[in-house]
Structure formats: structure tokens, C-alpha cells
Amino acid sequence: MKTAKKLVLAAVVLPLTLGTASALAYGGKNHHRGPNDDCGISGIGFERGMMRQLDLTSDQQEKLRAMRGAGKNNFKGNYEAMRAEMQAHRDQMHALMLADDFDKAAANELAKQMVEQQSERRVQMMERQHQMLSILTPEQKAKFVEMHNQRVGECDYRMKNRMNADK
Numbered sequence: 163m164k165t166a167k168k169l170v171l172a173a174v175v176l177p178l179t180l181g182t183a184s185a186l187a188y189g190g191k192n193h194h195r196g197p198n199d200d201c202g203i204s205g206i207g208f209e210r211g212m213m214r215q216l217d218l219t220s221d222q223q224e225k226l227r228a229m230r231g232a233g234k235n236n237f238k239g240n241y242e243a244m245r246a247e248m249q250a251h252r253d254q255m256h257a258l259m260l261a262d263d264f265d266k267a268a269a270n271e272l273a274k275q276m277v278e279q280q281s282e283r284r285v286q287m288m289e290r291q292h293q294m295l296s297i298l299t300p301e302q303k304a305k306f307v308e309m310h311n312q313r314v315g316e317c318d319y320r321m322k323n324r325m326n327a328d329k
Contacts, residue, residue: 212306212309212310212313213226213294215305215309216298216302216305216306217302218298218302222297222298225297226294226297229290229293229294233290247279251272251275251276254272255272258272
């Protein structure tokens with residue numbers, strides 16, 4: 163009976179072990195970040211990690227905290243309306259695609275509305291980032307630009323490697 167238990171245990175443990183090793187090998191230490199890593203659409207390198215490297219004063223840190231808190235509260239306040247609007251656009255898009263005849267004029271109008279909203283969100287994001295960067299001293303801004311340029315180079319390198327890997 164002991165041998166049978168050992169075989170059953172081995173049959174269960176072996177696939178789990180190999181599956182875990184495979185998952186860890188594929189994902190690496192930053193598996194939760196997705197394929198873009200730090201090179202996402204929100205602006206390469208604009209995150210707390212870079213701000214921490216700038217040796218901010220306690221006053222600067224407090225101002226940044228307040229700005230982030232205000233932005234978070236603003237987002238929470240507008241989230242439901244924004245979500246409903248996005249869902250309405252998605253529903254309109256699906257209705258256009260599922261219609262018997264494609265209405266190009268309606269599709270263009272919907273696309274224009276969606277682009278306009280995206281542009282507004284982008285401008286708001288840039289405005290928030292400008293406010294955050296305006297807190298920095300000229301030396302800190304220079305260091306930020308240097309770190310940003312380094313991050314852009316790393317992202318370009320990663321993207322080229324990904325593109326070459328697909329060939």
C-alpha cells in the first residue's frame with residue numbers, strides 16, 4: 163500500500179512542480195506587468211519609482227501626495243460616468259458591425275466622438291504630469307530627463323528585440 167500511495171503522490175506532485183517551474187520561467191519576476199513592462203502608454207517612466215530617485219524634499223513629497231490624492235478622488239468621482247459612456251460607445255460600435263448594411267457615416271461619427279474623448283483624457287493626463295513636474299527643482303528636472311531618456315532607450319531596445327523575435 164505504501165508504494166501505491168507514493169505513486170499517486172508522485173503523479174500529483176510532478177505535474178504541479180513542472181507547471182509551476184514553467185510558469186515562473188515564462189513570467190519572470192515582473193509577470194504581473196504584462197508585455198509592455200514600464201514602457202506603457204501612460205508615458206514612459208512617469209511613475210513613483212522615478213520620482214523616488216529624485217531625492218524629493220518632504221514638502222515636495224507632500225505636494226505630490228496631495229496631487230495624487232486629488233487625482234484619485236477625481237477619477238473615482240467620474241469613473242461611473244466615464245465607464246457608462248465607454249460602454250455606450252462599445253454598444254453603438256457593436257450595433258454598427260452587426261447591422262445588415264454598414265453605415266460608414268455613423269461609424270465615422272462614432273469614431274470621432276471616441277477620438278475626442280481619448281484626446282481629452284490625454285490632455286488631462288499631460289496637465290497632471292506637468293503639475294507634478296513643476297514641483298521639481300531645475301536639477302531634479304535635469305535628472306528626471308536623464309532617467310527618462312535612459313528608460314526610452316531601454317524600451318526601444320526591448321521593442322526591437324520583441325519585433326525581431328517574431329520573425
